[in-house]
Each structure stands twice: as C-alpha cells, then as structure tokens.
Amino acid sequence: MLQGHQSWSFEQKPVIISTATVGGPFEANGAIADDFDILHSDLWLGQESYEKAQKVILEESIVRSLEKASLQKEDIQFMITGDLINQMTPSSFASRTLTIPYVGLFGACSTSMEGLALGALLVNSKSANRIVTAASSHNAATEKQFRYPTEYGGQKPPTAQWTVTASGAAVVANSGEGPVVTSATMGKVIDMGLSDPFNMGAAMAPAAADTIAAHFRDLNLPNDYYDLIVSGDLGEIGLPIAKELLSEKQLFIEDDTFQDCGLMIYREGQPILAGASGPGCSAAVVYGHLLKIMREGRLKRLLVVATGALLSPLSYQQNETIPCIAHAVSIEAGGEGE
C-alpha cells in the first residue's frame, strides 16, 4: 500500500524466513566472521576470473538460504538480484544456474534494499508466495571495473572505501517465522555535485538523509521509533555528514542509534581506509549479523538504508558528478517464536 509520496507499508507482514551469507578471505578476518554461513580463503574461489568467483558466492548464498528453509528452487517464484559489474554479469549468470524467474535490478550498493523492498512488495500483494533476493560484490572484480586492477598496486586516499567480497540472500515468504518486513521507502536520485570516486561516502550522505527523512514523514513515525538505523555504506566520512543533514532537517536521531554497515563488517586494524562498501556489504551485515541479533531477541526495530553511487567508469571519464540514491526498508522482530 502506498504511504505518503514514496513509501510502501506491508500490512500482510511478509516474513524473512531464511537468510544466508558468504564471504571472502578479508571478511573471514573481520568483526562479524562468525555470522557468515560460508567463508572462502581464496579470493578466486578456484574460478578463472573474479567475476566468476562473484557469481559463485552469489549462487552459494541463494542455495544456502533455500537449504536453511528446507525449500527447493521450484518453491520460489522470483529471484530479485543485481550487482555492480557491467550488465550485471554475476547476477545474470547465477540466474542461469538457478533457473528461477528473474527480476534483474540495478541500484549499485543500494541493490540489497531495492531487492528486499520489491520482494516484500511482491509477497505482500500476493504476487508471490516466496521470493529470494540477494546482493553481492567482489573486491577485485569491482576494483578492476571501477578503478584499476588490484595487481597494479595503485594508492588510494584515506577517503576511499574497501569493496566487500560477500553475498547475502534472503527468502521472503507469506507465512513462517522470522523478522517481518513492515515498510519501505524508495529513494530519489540526489546529486550534490561531488565527482570524486574515492570519496563516495560524502557523495551518498545527502541521498541517505533524504530517504530517511522521507521515510519518517511518509510513515508518520516518531524520531525514536527505531532501535537501530543502519546505512550501507557511508563509512567514516559519510556517516557524520548524513547525521548533520538529518539534524538540519529537524530529524534528531540518537548518535548510537544511527550506525553504518561499512563500519561494522571489519575489525579495527584492517586496512579499509574510510570503511567498507559494495552491494554485498549491507546484505552480509543485515542478513548475517543484524537479523541474527534480531532473532535472538536483542533488536526489535531496524531501518536499513542502503545507499548507491550510480556512477559508471564512463560517466567519471566524461567529467560527470555522481548521482546517488538510497532505499530504506524497515524490518521488525516477528511475533511468534522470536
């Protein structure tokens, strides 16, 4: 049901009945390593290319999420995925393997919540009984795509973020036990004129603030409604900017209540510069780490604000600034069995 200008409320309470996450070697040394279902020690995963490795982690996360719910792929009506690689190569090739009817998305790092929002909407409107949505990224595939092959050993400024090698998948169903998707807000593209692909946090912060403000306005929520708001991924540079922008909009969120997935996935001391990023980051942190905490009863109301920088290597070369977007999804602890 449309709420306000750009939000949906899900009165049928679509349930996240299963999630699974897969990570790479860098993530295996991170802060939430224990929350991954599968961890790989080899960035290549035995594949011939990084893109094929990314396809494999995406497939593994989806297959494991189905296994954990004791479902076959035939039990799932639609697969809703996207990634950062040109023409969504990992997603398209994973959907070839899985042969589930496929809704391909593009939202850069906002894809995780774009997919969860649309998936919940399909279930809520009885357009699907069960869907699977996933988002993935691969550090070396992304660096090659957007900047330089990592083998070149290029230096980066401290404002740059480290792309996560991870995939997170979620099965959303019309019944079952688990966290409930209660509402979503789809973002507008915001571009404040920044053009530095090594400082995406600052570029994306205004989009995050705009979507969060729209969410509270459309759903008519009090400032303290959520126990936790997480962005994905603003990093050390972007998060304080987003907080400042929300204050300017008279939306005052407690400092501890607004955190960032890009600052949660790695340990202190890992050389990640301003924080983590990539579609797989928010997917892994939310589906692996935060929903585990929610299932344990230690988190009731969570708003995930996945932020995407919709630049391309081409638009950068053509001296364009960076259009940014953020999609927000509200996830709340389920009633039964939680």
Next chain:
Amino acid sequence: MLQGHQSWSFEQKPVIISTATVGGPFEANGAIADDFDILHSDLWLGQESYEKAQKVILEESIVRSLEKASLQKEDIQFMITGDLINQMTPSSFASRTLTIPYVGLFGACSTSMEGLALGALLVNSKSANRIVTAASSHNAATEKQFRYPTEYGGQKPPTAQWTVTASGAAVVANSGEGPVVTSATMGKVIDMGLSDPFNMGAAMAPAAADTIAAHFRDLNLPNDYYDLIVSGDLGEIGLPIAKELLSEKQLFIEDDTFQDCGLMIYREGQPILAGASGPGCSAAVVYGHLLKIMREGRLKRLLVVATGALLSPLSYQQNETIPCIAHAVSIEAGGEGE
C-alpha cells in the same frame, strides 16, 4: 495476484494513460516514423557523447509522456527504467534530472516489459497511483559498449541486428482512459549454449518461446487468445526459431499473429541486416505504434514479449555463452472511450 508459476494477473486494470516515443535519424527514415512524438536528425543531439544523447532521448520521452497526460513529475510516484549502458548511465542520470523516486532495472532488451510489468504491479497493488516506465537505447553508444565504436567501420555478418536509437515511455495509472495492462509473465534465464554476439536472435528465441508457453499455461489461455503477439527483438533469424519451438511445445500460433518489433520499425532497404534490436526498439514500437493502433480500435489483445540477451563484453571475452530472458506483458483495449 500470482497466477501459476511465474505470472501476475492485474484485476485492478491498471491503465496506460499516456505514452511517448523519441527516435533518431535512422528511425526518422523508418516504417513507423509518423508514430514518434519527437524525431532527431542528429545522432549526437548536440551532446558531447552518445551516452548523454541517450540520456536526453530518455528524458524527452518521459517528459513528453507526462505532458500528454497533463501531469507534473510530482504526480508520479515511481520511475522504473533501465538500459544497456554500463551501470545504467543514461537511466541513472535521467533520474537525477527528473527527481522521481527511482527503481533501476537491468534486463537488457527485455527492460521495456520488465518495467511495464513491475509498474502495472505497483499500480494494481495500490503501491502507486501513477508510475512512469521507459526503456531506451542509442545505436552508437551500444556499439561502442558491446562491439566497436562505429567510427572504426567494422563489418558485420548478416545475422547481426541494428540497435535502435529510441526511447519509449508509458504512464500507468489506477484510473483514466487507455489500454489496460491485464497480466504479465516474468521469464527464466535460458541459455542454449550460443555464444555469438552477432547472432542474438537465435540465442534469445528459446527464452521467448519458454516465456510465451509459460504465459499461456499460467493464465490458462486458448492458443488464439491474442490478436497479436510481438517479440522484441528476435529479428529474421530468431522469429522463425521461436515459432518452431512453440510448435514443438504444441502451442500453435497463427503465422501472422506472431510478429517481431525488430522487423517493424524500419523500412525495407535500410541496412539493418537481420532486424532491429535494443531496449528502445520494443518500447518505441509498442508505445508509439501498436498502442496507437489499439487506441484507434484496430487491435484488441496484444502480448508483448521483450527478449534480453544478458551478456556483457566481459562475459564474451571470458568465452561464456549468452544467458537470455524474456518478459511478457498482456495489453488489452480499454473499456471506455476506446
């Protein structure tokens, strides 16, 4: 409402209240030139790059579709678009200009119907009052992306297709006059092992046949339900293959009833090899040409089957075959005022 395995029926009858199409110089010499709202004589549209030119035709098609419905962009809840260019550069940058909450898609040439299906679903489920969906392509931008810059003058085999320079947009609303979106079928990825990017029609034909068969099965329709089925874009090579595959599935469609958008947009004698292609082709042919015929009362029931080849230059270089998909949308003449 989910119907069968992978289809939706739209019982609230979402209406296509307005459409607009924009074409380039090659399209201005084509068979349906009179049906375009705007035609450009310059492939650059006065822009510095072909990608920016594509962004402009996309924006123009959306703005014109709103003008024709006497709507402001604030009257539209969501903009649902995608294209073939890396990281959806034209779509992302057009959504920056238009500032309508943005759902980014990737479906290659199937994007037109992926967007119309999701847009109709949003309106049908009361998740939006009005949406705009559009798909675009630009010949020179696509050639540069997938093959060689056209300035190189590379030769092509007769199985290759000509990417259309066009954009088509449709406004779907919960009330008003116009053709009605009655159902949709979302495709699975099918890959029969073909790997030649100069023969996409043959690669995509099995996906088209699979989705058409699923559509008739899920909706339980008689073989002669539609006055016209159009694929977009199988071309001269793919269309007979799709017909043959449907016969093998015991789904017999009258020969004249199954046509292809890629064989409708240009005149005989234009050097288009096996036919036209590109996300903008089916969007322009359906939104500009076929819905005009429907509004004139000369077409009642139309099934559009947009086919996408989900390859990337990268997957081709890595010796991968071409995963293909097709999404089908049923459009029927509206009750009142038609």
